[in-house]
Amino acid sequence: VRAPDLIARKRDGGELTADELEWLVSGYLAGAVSEGQIAALLMAGVLRGFTPEEARALTDVFVASGESVDLSVLDGPTIDKHSTGGVGDATTLLVAPLLAAAGARLVKLSGRGLGHTGGTLDKLEAIPGMRVDLSPAELLDVAREVGCVVAAQSAALVPADKAIYALRDVTATVAAPALIASSVMAKKLAAGAQTIVLDVKAGDGAFLPTVDAAVDLAQLCVTIGAEAGRRCSALVTAMDTPLGRAIGNAVEVAECATLLSAPPAGRLAEVALELAATALTLATGADDARARLERCWSSGAALERLAAMIAAQGGDAGVCDDPAGVLPAAPVVLPVLADRAGVVAALPARAVGELAAALGAGRARKDDAVDPAVGIVLEVDVGDEVARGDRLATVHARSDTAAEAAAERLRALVVLSDGPVAPPPTVLRRIG
């Protein structure tokens, strides 16, 4: 086998076998196939397309490149949840304790934010004392004791995906459905849960702007999961508008604690309940999953599980009762007021996410640090009527200059119209 021949076959629109893909990827990890050759293969695949069979083969190669987590020691159904990334998307902080309160075991290995999207690990680390780097034994202990655990992925899991994702990142080869599906599903399969629910975002603030592209990706992921013997479903959810009101790290943790202390309300709660209900139905066959989860929410049981998870991971669980008293606060808090009356017609997710990242809540490069305290809290949603002078949002910033610049930009981003506007959708499609 010669790497140039395999690359040429993909360049000319041909298909590679599972053995050939395995040879290329393991050769790359061992240094026998060069970075340039893998980059050329990836670009040929982005332009020509990888087949679903190639996606499945790549998933297997990625999983086999490292260790897998064994969750069979846990009682109860094991569930994992993955989002393709959005703005104001703190669903994991709601789904994890909800499922734990309903008797399932959610073991989630999360990521960090990049670009305009946030990451669950950054949000959790805004809580004083919270640890996300857990050993495999700690991961299982917290899952057993609390019912949910959210931690960082160890370097031993799917190292081939790590190496190839880093290369895709710098060679403009991320955006190929088969590459995304194999990268996401390899991590989910190696993380060990029997039930996997995916939240594939579609819209301006998502990786994939169109619903059709999101449906295709969701279908591919669900097929890969099912063929690996897991119960797997996906929801395609709207990401044209930030999902929650808060965009940042401490502000999103505060929003989740506040949301869980009252009956569920709003789009973030709706998507979290739908993801949790999809997972619980799939895992247990229950036909009343949504009603059970709503009871877990309204009774305070889910908030109590969130506090227990935070305490078990070394964090200050007081954040659940008194978020403002526990979380880091930004020195400058500036309201953004409407300069005219109207109906909110658009809150563009990507631009709002970029603005929060520019305040310091996100990172441009993987090794940048984030500022836990800064961010944006929207006070209105699409469809709301506002009068001149009403508060549209609150900016939490490190300095007066940063706050004023962000407030001015945010005022320009909130599109006001004169006629009525429908509220944004939540769940767009269900797959699997």
Ligand code: URA
């Ligand atoms: N997230 C992943 O984990 N992998 C991709 O390829 C894209 C997004």
